[in-house]
Amino acid sequence: MKEGISALMDGELGGREAAEAIAGLTNDAQARDAWRAYHLIGDAMRESRSAIAPRRPAANAPRWRVALPAMAIAAAVALVSWVAFAPVLQSQPPQVAEAKPAAIVPPPRAANDYLLAHQGFSPRVALQGMAIYVRTVSDPAEEPHR
């Protein structure tokens, strides 16, 4: 019976065996104790593992939420570095890198409907506001002649 409970909780019993094991669970105190103990063991093993492993961001956390703290730290480091080395840098003429225009690749027309429907879920919306929306909606080929 207990070996059946063990396999049941792993989803490894066939329909009839599983039904019998479930019936046994509700009727047999030892089977229920085994169910309780085996689940406790699994939870303890996973909790011990997560206590040791570094915390990962939640799976459904938007990327920008994860990136912002890192960006804040990077910004702080950059500021400290600038303050520390500013006297040295001031003797050199500022160099401004020439910004190359970003390559603009128009999305396929069919993608616009998809992007428009899903743009609310894009983490980039939180950072760029309406920019993505405008870009998504605007399709020069479809704009009416004025």
Add this chain to the structure above:
Amino acid sequence: MSDREIDSQLVARAQQGDKQAFSLLVEKYQRKLTRLLSRFIRDQAEVEDVTQEAFIKAYRALPAFRGDSAFYTWLYRIGINTAKNYLMAMGRRAPTSTEVEAEDAEGFEEGEQLRDINTPESVLLSNEIAETVTSTIEQLPDELRRAIQMREIEGMSYEDIAQAMDCPIGTVRSRIFRAREAVAEKLRPLLDTRKDKRW
């Protein structure tokens, strides 16, 4: 039979009045729900209270559960909603969850307190239990330890474990069961003590 199908069967039994069936679902998900709610509520005693309240709400709302979602998905929504309501009642900021509201589980009736659900005093693992599990696992024979770790931590199926360990699926089933029983044997004195504790 998949996990969802097992839960469906237990839910069906519970809906027919089998409280043991619901207790089995509580045993299965209480720690998972507690971990979830711990993300929003710092005080551990409050987490336990809110977890228990969520299970009570779920039990009351069970007749309305249609199985459109998995049981834990439904329980998850109840848990989040219960935590939100609790935090707002305490005047604290509720979590900005992106999850769907538990609208379909809100149709429960207010009623008398559910007294005979067998929820333990504390749903959290005590340090002693966690240490017992860890130390017993470490002392297991290699093949038993590997099998149970692949199952519980890596979430591998028996078939995948059998391939990894180059043994039949029946052997995997036996090894995992023997590993669990070895640990359960060490846990039983601790669990019996906890079972005797009541409010």
